[in-house]
Amino acid sequence: QVHFVESGGGLVQPGGSLRLSCAASGSISNIATVGWYRQAPGKQRELVAGITSAGRTNYADSVQGRFTISRDNAKNTVFLRMNSLKPEDTAVYYCNIFLRPNAYDRGDWGQGTQVTVSS
Secondary structure, eight states: OOOOEEEEEEEEOOOOOOOEEESSOOOOTSSSSSEEEEEEETSSOOEEEETTOOOOEOOOOOTTTTTEEEEEETEEHHHEEOSSOGGGOHHHHHHHEOGGGGGGGOOOOOOOOOEEEEO
16 A cells, blocks of 8 residues: 655744655555644644645644645646744644544554754
């Protein structure tokens, strides 16, 4: 089955921007929804953005207006543009198919990419 490799994280100052990439091992055209998730130390994993095969997007309230999810089917890649970053955005970011929260523990997660927002 398709698996994902995340990249693009790093250290950025508050107010800065990063663009994360999620490279899929195969076609993503048959995946109904691809999402970006994040998990901070001591906190539950959460969905921050999702995009459907039809291009419909949704965002967590905490990132709405600051993050933009997009996809390039030709490259089998999903992106997450993060603007106006805040310290509370610090987390490991993961890409995966859409999963309900009650299925997070059963999901297949990659290594993710670390995003650290700090002065």
